[in-house]
Amino acid sequence: MRFRHMDARPTNKELEILGVLWRRGPSSVREVHEDLATKQDTGYTTILKLMQIMAEKGLVSRDEENRAHIYTASVTEAEAQSGLMNDLVAKAFGGxxxxxxxxxxxxxxxxxxxxxxxxxxxxxxxxxx
Amino acid sequence: MRFRHMDARPTNKELEILGVLWRRGPSSVREVHEDLATKQDTGYTTILKLMQIMAEKGLVSRDEENRAHIYTASVTEAEAQSGLMNDLVAKAFGGxxxxxxxxxxxxxxxxxxxxxxxxxxxxxxxxxx
DNA sequence: AAGGAAATACGAAGAGATTCGTATTTTCCT
DNA sequence: AGGAAAATACGAATCTCTTCGTATTTCCTT
Missing domain, CATH: 1.10.1200 (Non-ribosomal Peptide Synthetase Peptidyl Carrier Protein; Chain A)
Incomplete structure (x- = not known):
């Protein structure tokens, strides 16, 4: 068996986006953007681009059925937390x-x-x- | 009173260098480079450059008395750990x-x-x- | 004082993350 | 069908981190 996400180490922005997906569930770019807009002020196309890249990386999957593609987190919050934590542990806490x-x-x-x-x-x- | 290092958030490479300084105490670039050389293979001037930048950032201080400058960590290991940990907590563990x-x-x-x-x-x- | 070794200074390039403007495509409404 | 609105695709600029080559400076040795 192959574990695809053992190395889930999303970047800051990616983490924010994943946060929205974890909270709201599968969402369109517009929904994610609007959600983040309350706290941030990042352009729509920026979020779009990031989500496209995340799809390439496998952090999210997307359903292209409809015009507005729907993105779903393919990494659980716990997985991401573990990945980031292990990273920190290795780098700064002597393992x-x-x-x-x-x-x-x-x-x-x-x-x-x-x-x-x-x-x-x-x-x-x-x-x- | 001003706290200069409350925001100590060293990058990966910086952390490796700080690790050497914490372990060995004040050291020259050559010493740090040789220490790291056992595990890494980064050029001498790369380490030099990084340490210069770290000095600018205030992560280390340096004594230019002698030809070979001596660098000293100006952030304690605990401070760096706290900074990085708080960062992670804020970003991935809901605070x-x-x-x-x-x-x-x-x-x-x-x-x-x-x-x-x-x-x-x-x-x-x-x-x- | 001249030469050379050892050190620093500097500039620039490459990689990854983030940003956004513009072009293109899709859909729906009249 | 025609056109506006909404979405995606794409390319490029910017920023930070890391890397290193080359130039310059410093100091010791003869």
Missing amino acids: SAHRLALHALGSKQATQEELDEIRRLLDELGGEK | SAHRLALHALGSKQATQEELDEIRRLLDELGGEK
């Missing part, structure tokens, strides 16, 4: 994901829920207290 | 560092020590079980 976790926990304030969830995960991961 | 932590914990296998350390930190962070 230790847990060192990154430690850093992440140290920064900012946590929600009680989040802390609980982390504790739960920690318990699953083994090693008793 | 939640803890969501990133969760992901990081989930991937790969952990050392018992690491898990213990995380538990310890978690306890400090508050919220009882």
